[in-house]
Amino acid sequence: MATKLTDAKLKGLKAPEKGQMEHSDSDVPGLRVRIGASGAKTFILRKRVGDRIHNITVGRYGPRFGLADARKKARLLISDLEAGKAAPAPARASSTKAGTIRSMMPAYLRSKEKLRSAHDLKSVVNKYILPGLGDRFADSVTRGEISKFITEIAETRPTRARNVLAQLSAFYSWALPQLDNLAANPCRDAGRPPKPVARDRVLTDIELAGLWRVAEGEALPWGPALKLLMLTGTRRSEVFEADRSEIDIKAKEWTIPAERAKNGLPHIVPLSAEALAVIKAIPASDDSPKLFPAMGNPENGPSGHSRALTRFRKSLNETLKRELAERWTLHDIRRTVATGLQRLGVRFEVTEAVLNHISGAKGGIAGVYQRHDWKTEKRTALDAWAKHLAGVVRKYDTRAPLNARTAKAKIEPRPTKKCPARQNSS
Template identity: 55%
Template sequence: MVANIADAASTSPSGAKSSLLLTEAKIQALRPPEAGQVEYCDTLVPGLRIRIGVSGAKSFVLRKRVAGKYRNITLGRYSERLPLAEARKKSRQILSDVEFKADPVASLPKAQKRRTDGYTVNALWPGYKKAKAELRKIGEIERVFKRHILPEFGDRAADGITRSEITRFIDKIAERTPVMARNVLSYFSAFYTWALPRLDRLPGNPCRDAGRPPKPKSRERVLSEKEIGALWHVLEGEGAPFGPAIKLLLLTGQRRNEVFEAERAEFDLEKALWTIPGARAKNGVAHLVPMSPPVLALVKSLLDYDRGDKLIPARGNWEAGPSGFSKAMARIRDDLEKRIGEPVPHWTLHDLRRTMATGLQRLGIRLEVTEAVLNHLSGSRSGIVGVYQRHHYFDEKRLALAAWAKEVNRLARAARAKKTSKSRGARS
């Protein structure tokens, strides 16, 4: 196999063999040369080469004329993380950037990179963040950039990214979470509106005509009393990280990211108080959440001072929040149906927030107190009322959350009693 490859490619004066159609099998079969290094050119993507040295290490290189001079752009070591398909994808992106007269800076030597860093999304991001620091949603914007935009486009020349690339990127996110896809596109578009006057070669905002997922229908799903009680028992058997985290969602009514990304320093056990900083709150306003006795006990059980800063870390990584939400939710939904013994309409983690708000209203809690618990700046707390009404209902929030915790406990006891009764009936 190796001999056939070598025979099919004669060495050129530059040290590169003549072109052939690269495949994974051919790359894996390549043997190191006796001295120096050898490059094999790909016939599918112009300029793409696989380089192999005497050590046997194989690296992808893209050779392209930029500004009248040839440049060898190292894409990275051939591995499971950088297979042939990914190297071709990176090469096409760089070639596209060059066509838009942007410098391909992802892997250039440092001296060249310093002259052209201003073109990349990574390089522009700090300036954009500083310019928008006063925005109420800057914390959410930063999370979206770090989680979605920068990993995908950070090393790309900002004036070479096309609307079709952005459309495919947004479509991929929309397959999982349509709402997040719309947010990502909106934040990326705002970034390009800011960047447009700073990039002479940028013809227009590529996000403006990119595909936008349709606005999802507003949800009204509220878990029934029977579902709440049964869910509590399912969560008791789920274990960390999702069991305790979803219990906190149900008992406090806070947002998913506010719970799953919470840090230990936010919790004051002596005062039974959870302070969500403005940088993490969706509306940018710091939020005080009084902890009911069950929440306080739950948080105490989660605090472990021998590990990282996260209250609910990922399994095996104390410095990061949990992942794998889709699998966990599918498992929990299935367990809930099995426990109830009948189909359960689809529900999401955000529906727990609506369920708690509805439960507070059922318990007779005033609307403005419910909105204070949820940290809403809408309805009774928006507009001119929100400007002049500075009462934060702290004592009322504590009473409301304590009442809701008692209600969840009541529903859990009722679900346990019903389950026990059915088991006895089945045995008799």
């Protein structure tokens, strides 16, 4: 007899001495949880359509796949089955034929692995496409469903939503020859978020000084990470996902590997004395390779950037004792560094090298012959920027001077080699 499954009931299920036992869910007819002698719990869907009974594995119960996830996936599978779609084949047998988007994606990614944008593609797939549509049959997703999916992403990240749609459309262009029941790419006429207006927000000197003060008051990982963004002009993901192995303290360099760089090229970031002081003060973790390990998941960098940014904005308003009329983002810090370097008289080519951009003298055919790495010039530029930032902080906020001694004192690590508790958001 079916009963309403709950997480408490699932956690309390006892494994049989031998064989398997099944427990049905009354909320989603056909959804069951199977528990074996090992104690492993697996969701399955048993659904009759016409004269045929389909038995489909929904997923293994665990921290990353709970009851709510199983119900959502089961309802989608039921909808597809009732619409006449075949049951999904195992991923290993269907990676090159029609099936779910998840089962087809490995072959698609292999076909794109030599692209410079392969890292960004994998990020979009794993963060957006698979969680949102991965368990749908590729030939059952409609134009309207894709429009709704993209609109939901666009509510918080409009630029990223356009990128997700482009990547999903590219997947369907690749998959279409394998999808006999799909006449056209469903992304082609799906709703597309409007192209965002190009941002030109640059933080003023007094805002930079205030933001440094905000960073001084933030715990790990946010305070030190915010300082590194201001000192290096690197991207948010490059800072928060950095490995300690990328940083050479003796050489005073941070090498961002090609797979983490947006343009697919390794990027050497010369570290100023101020940046080195910030990094040296970050306590190392014996059980994580990350500079900023996520709490509870030390193999990854921290999440919760949006909530942290909301907190930064509020703190900066309080620090400056006024509400900023123009909204700012973490990426605006990168633009501020670039603009600041230009104000200091740094050559455009050097500024582009600091940002790891491929344009101008490094773009197109010129880039084939222009092999200078600008390492010395980048170091001079970032050292000059660190000194300028220190002067700005001293000018507008004498209580939080930026120098090696103070930077280290403000975030002195606890006397332990273990990874301290970190705030992913608050």
